[in-house]
Amino acid sequence: MRFETKAIHVGQDPDPSTGAVVVPIYQTSTYAQEDAGVHKGHEYTRTSNPTRDALQQCLAALEGGSFGLAFGSGLGAITTVLTMFAAGDHVICGDDVYGGTFRLFDKVFRHLGLEFTYVDTSKPEAVRAALRPRTKLVWMETPTNPLLKISDIAALAAITREAKILLAVDNTFMSPALQRPLELGADIVMHSTTKYIGGHSDVVGGFLAVSDPDLHTRLKFLQNAVGAVPGPFDSWLTLRGLKTLAVRIAAHERNATAIAAWLASHPEVEGVLHPSLASHPGHEIQKRQASGFGGVMSVRVRGGLEAARRVCRSTRFFFLAESLGGVESLIEHPAIMTHASIPPETRAALGITDNLIRLSVGIEHLDDLQEDLDRALRARP
Numbered sequence: 142m143r144f145e146t147k148a149i150h151v152g153q154d155p156d157p158s159t160g161a162v163v164v165p166i167y168q169t170s171t172y173a174q175e176d177a178g179v180h181k182g183h184e185y186t187r188t189s190n191p192t193r194d195a196l197q198q199c200l201a202a203l204e205g206g207s208f209g210l211a212f213g214s215g216l217g218a219i220t221t222v223l224t225m226f227a228a229g230d231h232v233i234c235g236d237d238v239y240g241g242t243f244r245l246f247d248k249v250f251r252h253l254g255l256e257f258t259y260v261d262t263s264k265p266e267a268v269r270a271a272l273r274p275r276t277k278l279v280w281m282e283t284p285t286n287p288l289l290k291i292s293d294i295a296a297l298a299a300i301t302r303e304a305k306i307l308l309a310v311d312n313t314f315m316s317p318a319l320q321r322p323l324e325l326g327a328d329i330v331m332h333s334t335t336k337y338i339g340g341h342s343d344v345v346g347g348f349l350a351v352s353d354p355d356l357h358t359r360l361k362f363l364q365n366a367v368g369a370v371p372g373p374f375d376s377w378l379t380l381r382g383l384k385t386l387a388v389r390i391a392a393h394e395r396n397a398t399a400i401a402a403w404l405a406s407h408p409e410v411e412g413v414l415h416p417s418l419a420s421h422p423g424h425e426i427q428k429r430q431a432s433g434f435g436g437v438m439s440v441r442v443r444g445g446l447e448a449a450r451r452v453c454r455s456t457r458f459f460f461l462a463e464s465l466g467g468v469e470s471l472i473e474h475p476a477i478m479t480h481a482s483i484p485p486e487t488r489a490a491l492g493i494t495d496n497l498i499r500l501s502v503g504i505e506h507l508d509d510l511q512e513d514l515d516r517a518l519r520a521r522p
């Protein structure tokens with residue numbers, strides 16, 4: 142079965158009792174048992190729910206994994222992974238990960254005794270150099286957010302395999318339509334399904350895909366024990382979004398590559414960060430490990446903070462909002478919005494400058510999006 146077919150058929154056979162072609166929303170917390178301990182496979186919805194099962198099977202198949210686990214948010218999924226470890230264990234994390242991931246590691250798990258080292262995962266030697274006897278996990282994103290740095294998943298997997306530790310890849314920016322880290326040697330793939338998977342900016346959710354049965358058993362235990370699970374309706378909305386992932390991603394991809402190339406020569410733009418550009422340092426790795434470049438890009442505008450703020454409030458079709466990956470285009474200012482929790486010195490060292498804006502290019506008509514950006518970039522106070 143090919144990707145587009147899996148998205149519509151895996152885990153989604155017609156309902157055996159009614160023939161409904163859409164998996165129903167099993168909006169129930171519990172399940173009647175015929176006799177004590179005798180049931181039809183479900184006991185309590187935190188543990189399992191048929192709507193959530195369908196989502197888990199389908200998205201795991203799209204990631205090329207054997208098992209999937211759905212969560213109430215991306216951060217719920219990450220939290221559950223981190224509860225595999227004990228105080229004194231060490232985690233190597235990318236230095237340019239999602240702001241909420243950094244906040245969770247630095248403000249929550251560090252206080253519980255886990256130790257973190259932040260490294261530039263686009264340099265595999267830096268990851269190797271950070272290994273310690275109690276290192277248990279490497280956590281990475283590629284492309285990163287908002288600087289769109291590319292890391293070589295297979296090269297990092299070779300290091301973690303040799304060290305007998307886990308490699309987890311946050312695949313939110315690519316989605317399995319463009320990149321499948323398990324096939325490149327990662328042990329855990331994580332998603333904020335809030336973004337491209339759901340795709341319509343109407344539901345928050347998270348996901349983990351794995352292929353190792355023991356790792357699945359451990360994480361499934363923790364999914365139930367920690368309890369950061371999605372409700373049946375949220376699972377259903379996410380599954381509904383997933384069905385059109387391939388066609389949506391193709392449209393995001395067409396618009397984003399055209400806009401990146403056009404912005405790169407725009408007089409009001411200093412630079413564009415998008416892996417589709419041949420000038421991007423990760424361009425070749427991206428072409429090797431993914432089948433596209435994604436719909437998110439960052440742009441350094443001429444004129445500093447004031448100019449960047451003006452562009453953000455002057456667009457009409459690009460809504461000024463956090464998040465990404467929905468059908469509608471979004472624009473945001475990382476230093477003030479999504480990455481405000483990162484200390485200013487760290488932001489400056491990373492390159493999250495005050496003139497940097499991030500675009501999530503939607504699936505509207507390309508000409509409307511270009512006209513909108515052009516008008517906003519040329520707006521004067």
Ligand SMILES: *Cc1c(COP(=O)(O)O)cnc(C)c1O
Pocket residue numbers: 214215216217239241242282286311313314332333334335336345346347
């Ligand atoms: C949004 C996001 C998260 C967090 O997911 P939530 O669903 O908001 O909890 C994690 N990683 C990346 C790359 C994200 O974009």
